[in-house]
Amino acid sequence: MENSWEYKRLTDLGSFSRGVSKHRPRNDLSLFKNGKYPFVQTGDVKRANLYINSNSEFYNEKGLSQSKLWPKGTLCITIAANIAETGILAYPMCFPDSIVGFTANKRVSSESFMYYIFEYLKQQIQNQASGSIQDNINIEYLTNLNLRVPEKKTQDKIVDTLSILDKKISSNYAIVNKLQLMSLTIYDYWFLQFEFPNEEGKPYKSSGGKMVWNEELQREIPEGWTSTRLKDIIVENPKSKIKVSDVKNDGEIPFFTSGVDILSTNESIVSGLNCYLNTGGNADVKYYYGEASYSTDTWCITAENETKYILPFVLNKIKPSMDKVFFQGTGLRHLQKNLLREYQFCLPDSNVVKKFSANCKNKLNTYHNIW
Numbered sequence: 488m489e490n491s492w493e494y495k496r497l498t499d500l501g502s503f504s505r506g507v508s509k510h511r512p513r514n515d516l517s518l519f520k521n522g523k524y525p526f527v528q529t530g531d532v533k534r535a536n537l538y539i540n541s542n543s544e545f546y547n548e549k550g551l552s553q554s555k556l557w558p559k560g561t562l563c564i565t566i567a568a569n570i571a572e573t574g575i576l577a578y579p580m581c582f583p584d585s586i587v588g589f590t591a592n593k594r595v596s597s598e599s600f601m602y603y604i605f606e607y608l609k610q611q612i613q614n615q616a617s618g619s620i621q622d623n624i625n626i627e628y629l630t631n632l633n634l635r636v637p638e639k640k641t642q643d644k645i646v647d648t649l650s651i652l653d654k655k656i657s658s659n660y661a662i663v664n665k666l667q668l669m670s671l672t673i674y675d676y677w678f679l680q681f682e683f684p685n686e687e688g689k690p691y692k693s694s695g696g697k698m699v700w701n702e703e704l705q706r707e708i709p710e711g712w713t714s715t716r717l718k719d720i721i722v723e724n725p726k727s728k729i730k731v732s733d734v735k736n737d738g739e740i741p742f743f744t745s746g747v748d749i750l751s752t753n754e755s756i757v758s759g760l761n762c763y764l765n766t767g768g769n770a771d772v773k774y775y776y777g778e779a780s781y782s783t784d785t786w787c788i789t790a791e792n793e794t795k796y797i798l799p800f801v802l803n804k805i806k807p808s809m810d811k812v813f814f815q816g817t818g819l820r821h822l823q824k825n826l827l828r829e830y831q832f833c834l835p836d837s838n839v840v841k842k843f844s845a846n847c848k849n850k851l852n853t854y855h856n857i858w
Contacts, residue, residue: 492635500601500636501591503564505626508583509553518550525580526550529565532586535574536660537602537653539563546581554581562589562598564605566624571612573605587629600642603649604634610736670847674800681709683839704833711836717801718828720794724757724787731782743773743781756780761789762802766822772806774799786824793837793844801832 497503510518519526522545531542546554556579565572567585575598582588591598605612616624636642677683681698682690691709692698698707703714729752731744738753743763755778763779764772764786781787790798835843 489635489637492637494633495595495636496634497589497601497629497632500596500634501589501598503587503589503626503629505566505584506557506582506586506588507553507555510550513583518546518553519544520547522547522550524551524556525578526554527563527576527580527582527586529567529569529572529585532563532565532574532582533569533572536657537575537599537650538577538657539574539580540577542580551581554583556581557588558590560590560598562591562601563587564589564629566626566629570616570624571605571609573602573609575599575602587626595639596636596642597646599646599650603645604636608632608634671800671803673843673846674797677839677843678797678800678833678835679804683709683835684842701833703831708833709835713834714831715834716828717830717832720790720834721788721798721828722791724761724789727756727781727783727785727787729754729756729780729782731784734782741775741777741779743775743779743785743787745782745784749773752780754780757787757789759789760795760799761787762799763787764802764822764827766824772802774802786822793840794834796844796847797835797840805830 524546525542526544526546527542559576559578561576563574564587566587681692685691697710699710701708701714734742734750734752736750738751740752740755742750742752745765758778760776762774763781766784766786789795
């Protein structure tokens with residue numbers, strides 16, 4: 488930031504106030520049943536790249552009555568959980584009081600420029616807010632921020648330059664998401680519907696492929712396929728010795744933890760396609776292709792040979808039921824690895840695995856990828 492730029496407060500550049508979520512508990516299903524009003528939370532803001540263009544939950548009329556629908560173009564600033572994350576609403580949305588909405592005075596600034604200001608200051612704000620029982624900031628903190636801001640013409644030039652890069656990043660994300668969806672569709676078609684290509688290139692089951700009864704799975708499966716348990720195909724990587732507190736979040740290598748955030752470090756532990764499962768906090772699993780690191784509370788697994796390429800899809804299918812393999816102990820939830828190791832599923836024959844792996848490998852090699 489140039490020394491010639493003037494100091495400004497947020498109140499000099501626009502208006503802002505906290506989101507609204509008056510009802511308790513906030514996750515009351517009666518607020519969401521048959522909902523149609525988009526609702527975002529801090530995690531949605533963190534996942535956004537400049538624009539928040541997706542949401543997973545919707546308020547109904549009851550939900551809207553205890554909240555507020557913010558207009559398209561509002562800058563969202565998180566003040567709890569995921570601190571100082573920002574994103575601009577791509578369409579009208581509601582959000583809770585853990586998010587602040589900012590509307591710029593168009594004569595002196597813009598939501599886009601303030602987005603980049605907060606991206607620049609994010610690490611500094613997060614460092615200042617850390618250390619409490621639950622890291623957070625408040626309206627008073629934002630009001631007292633002194634920001635160096637150039638004249639509006641310079642702001643617009645900065646936004647024009649940086650937005651070109653963000654558009655490229657968004658385009659890459661769209662390509663990655665399309666590749667993921669293609670792989671998931673192929674997996675479902677081949678391994679759940681058993682319509683993998685036969686020797687003539689036709690769908691196996693619907694073309695009369697032989698199906699045999701499997702006692703362990705209590706269902707018919709293609710001839711040559713077997714039932715197996717997760718423990719029979721996985722390779723468990725060494726337990727990490729790196730604590731989350733040891734990571735400065737200033738590197739280029741992804742660092743996986745039991746939290747929602749993906750931090751970064753310069754220390755690599757594993758490479759290739761690996762699955763990172765939370766052992767506490769929530770039933771989540773992420774898959775990454777490339778060099779990575781992980782914390783002491785993360786279970787990192789892969790599989791032998793070509794089977795590693797079907798492992799993420801097997802785990803993806805059991806994610807909804809993964810809560811069943813967690814238990815409550817000492818006030819925290821922990822992954823019961825032994826139960827997960829015993830998970831039973833249908834393993835294709837080696838030729839089908841090789842064909843699928845070749846397909847997925849090409850897609851995964853295109854982009855280092857976090858799912």
